[in-house]
Amino acid sequence: MRAQDLIQQKRDGEELEPEQLAALVDGYTCGEVPDYQMAAFCMAVFFRGMSDAETAALTRAMLYSGEVLDLSDIPGVKVDKHSTGGVGDKVSLALAPIAAACGVKVPMISGRGLGHTGGTLDKLEAIPGFQVRLPVERFREILASVGACLIGQTERIDPADRKLYALRDVTATVESIPLIAGSIMSKKLAEGIDALVLDVKVGKGAFMRKTEDARKLAHTLAGIGRATGKKVVALLTAMDEPLGRTIGNALEVAEAVEVLRGGGPDDLRELTVALTAEMVLAAGLAGGHPEARRMVLGAIADGSALAKLEEIVAAQGGDPAAIRDPERLPRAASTRVVAAPRPGLVQAVDARALGIAAMTLGAGRSRVEDPVDPSVGIVLQKKTGDYVEEGEPLCVLHCGSAGAASPDEVAGRVRDAFRIGTVPAEPRRLVLERIA
CATH class of the missing domain: 3.90.1170.30 (Pyrimidine nucleoside phosphorylase-like, C-terminal domain)
Known part of the structure; x- marks a missing residue:
């Protein structure tokens, strides 16, 4: 089947079959479908949307474009967190070490800056020496020994999303709910997680400007997770003004370190604690929200969360001295x-x-x-x-x-x-x- 035929069908509002979407994704991943045709398809989806069945099929096609990790041999419940993108959103930088310090296994595959929003990988690379491109084998080793590892997409894990993510950024198709859902869930399911906590942003600084759109996205994501046997929890959070007080990669790393030291802006600290508590709950390590929050706040207060970030940085080739002294950033x-x-x-x-x-x-x-x-x-x-x-x-x-x-x-x-x-x-x- 020709890519232009599928573009025309979607442009005209027709529903595509799973086999057609799989062929399109496979063709794009291996280079047979060029960027300009995939860009046209994304724009058609942006205006015409996708049915639930199409969105699920797109997600499956992207998921199986590469390796799907099996982390069942690593003890502990594997939980990740994903944000739909905001300005000044450096939550993952503090959340991952806090959750790991509480006993959660955190396999986190993140993305780069998308449109007006920042990307976790760009922030991590502001730490001198930090490596986000790691072999899958090293990813597994660090997850097992340290409790958390933060990397980007690789050639082996969800390569379709790695290409499509960058393309959406520069073709004004970021805000499409089916494309967002396919990107997030294919990437997260490929990690071998047991549960996922979502931060779905809504407001002027988010890709979802309206609460009803954000709610629809959250339900779409939760539905895909439920269909694959994964526990999914989503928080709808306000993104009308920047989160915290810094925008920019090294600046945001320094502010995340402030949170791990027990300080930082009120809004950033509040959201970090809320999302990390959901991860602790999803991992079955607490009997309810009050206990989960106490565990999270305890890991910050006793310094174990900050020590865990230094351990993650060292394991991934970075300089932990830059965490102890952010002036080195x-x-x-x-x-x-x-x-x-x-x-x-x-x-x-x-x-x-x-x-x-x-x-x-x-x-x-x-x-x-x-x-x-x-x-x-x-x-x-x-x-x-x-x-x-x-x-x-x-x-x-x-x-x-x-x-x-x-x-x-x-x-x-x-x-x-x-x-x-x-x-x-x-x-x-x-x-x-x-x-x-």
């Missing part, structure tokens, strides 16, 4: 303060606008081949609800020596991302809903 060539144009209350902070601004500084990529500068980004000095005087810093830009945009241009965008007024903003809960 990459540093930007210069900084630039963005000041408030007038006094008042910060009524909103546009997460998407700041994510794009950080990307133009070099913290993310607009094309697959774009390099990422681990040192650049944005540090927020004010967030929603804070009072600011005229001329007081709203945030600080960390700029590289050869950014894609000038600091003056980025500063203007960033200033416009803050809405300042006289009326306090309506408070919004961070965790909006739990779907299990």
